[in-house]
Amino acid sequence: MSAATADADFGASVPPGPGARRGSSAQARLILNRAQFLTKPLLRTAIDSLPGELRLMSGYHLGLWDEHGAETATGSGKGMRPALVFAATTAAGGSTESAVHAATAIELVHNFTLIHDDVMDRDALRRGRPTVWRVWGVDNAILVGDAMHGLAVRTLAEAPIPSPHSVVRLTDSVIELCLGQQRDCAFETRQHITLDDCLATVQQKTSSLLGCACVLGALAAGAAPAAVETMNRFGRELGIAFQLVDDLLGIWGDPARTGKPVGNDLIRRKRSLPVVATLTSGTPAGHELESLYRENHPLAPAEVARATELIVQAGGKQWAATQSQRYLHSAIAPLLDRPAAADLLHLADAVVHRDH
Template sequence: METRAATNVRLNSAAQTPRSAEAVLAEAHRIVQPAQRAAFEKLTAEIRHVAGYHAGWWDAQGRPAEESGKAVRPALAMACARAAGGDAAVEAAVPAAVAVELVHDFSLLHDDVMDGDELRRHRPTVWTVFGVGQAILVGDVLLTAAVQQLSTQPTAGTAVRTLTAAVQDLCAGQWADVAFEQRDDVDLAECLAMAEGKTGALLGAACELGAISAGAGEQAEDRYREFGRQLGVAFQLVDDLLGIWGDPAVTGKPAGSDLASRKRSLPVVAALRSGTKASRRLGRLYRGSDELDEMDVAQATELVEAAGGRNWATTEAERRLAAAMDALHAARPHTDGAADLAVLADLILQREH
């Protein structure tokens, strides 16, 4: 999906050599991780051990391990701070960047339990190693730690309200996602609303919190939030595409795992609602109750594509990116921060895991 050139033209950026997405993520990692580790040091030893395993800092025995997370949300928070207030605003956004990463980890810990996922980032999920109760409790602790990150900041009231509202939207989106598994009548509007809550809310909060840290003002903060929410829907669309067509060696999840569990992801719902012969065959396959076997998954993959689900999701992701960039333009960002946000947006659409 080639979007970088179009995005850079839309930004009208004057930067001669915009940084790569890898450089933007590396800077966020370098600045945010010490603050995140400091937050973990305040936890009890048992909870810190499990949280650090989930973060990829060590293995189940506590031995150092190679991290595999991308820290997209912290990078977005810091890039929005730079876009709204220049380089001087970046340091002020560190607590916000840590907070959104802690909320992200909270959501992943709980999602893995609810979905029964046994792999995360190429290794066993927390609940399979330490237990379901432990995974839930550590997620709860990380959520409270996220609020603590913001509670001592000059903008604490606004920042905490922004984060907690996003968590409520995230949980509502996750609730809908779980409920869809029991329904045969899910439509695309519902599915897109679910994605905006489940994924868009936290990306929107990351961007808004970065702008709040920079003192951008309410109107600009709203536009940064809209940028993040639209980008979040695009992120979910790409995630759903990878859940069907991604390479397991890259994604760290079994091929077609979403189809095997009859998950009504966005490409699947688009396919089911297409009114085609392939959609009717896919519907019959999805009406069963047993997990689909390897041959069924292969057939379902072909049917989703034949019914137009893959093409619709790809096109909708590009449309959401365009909407995100329109919101970013309206915020009148500083050039360097805008360029960082552009490469992060492109990374989301072009990623393979």
């Protein structure tokens, strides 16, 4: 349900735009590492509170142990959403300590959506290991995802200074991203999809949770309603930029870094944003890609290579790269004169300027 196919460090493949700051990628790694350090104890405590097999499967997904329960050092991804919570708290004048429960809750929600995503997409690998459903089956994967969702709400409700409004915002975000995922799945059987359709779905499926992360951070700082909504807009605009880059990586990402085959999204004939930009371009390349996408089988390697060429020829790749920069600039513009928002700006640049 969330857009997180790339779970490694940030790099720099999408060409930096005029708003990019030197050193943002390195600074973002420090911010991400700190967020993981701050949330790890509570995240581990939360997972340990789950009973039996639910604990085993959740911890496996998070990289805490293998399928037999033996401790590992696999890791649980970047931790970008918790980092956004802490950065938004700092930007709103709060302390990171006040946001630990919110950051942990958002990470649990994100990971429950990944488990369900893997089921719906039939993805066999995540972070270089078999996915939960591949190890324990679809039914168990659905159930452990549900359990992690419940655990997220409980964790947020148990914050030292609980905010009922935070719980409402988190649950509303989950409902919204579920709607986005439902619409995204429906696209697989629709022949005609517009870019506006896709962008609206991205707002729900991806942007809602990034916006929520920033909202929870602001609420943890006791921010005024106007400041909370500023954080929400930042996260939502950043979410669209994130998805555009994710879709580029789904076609051109390095398999050694993404953990996915070359052209993974094309193999599945996924209607990602660069693909839809091509299909609606009215160009000969767009018409040829439409013919390929009418096939009822996963695309063969030669077809994937041709589809990749067609997207470039029709301008779909360049459109997505340009739009990612536009949404990045829209997200950061209100924060450029705020020194306390420096962490948010570093994270925003690193989200867009990555190569995996």
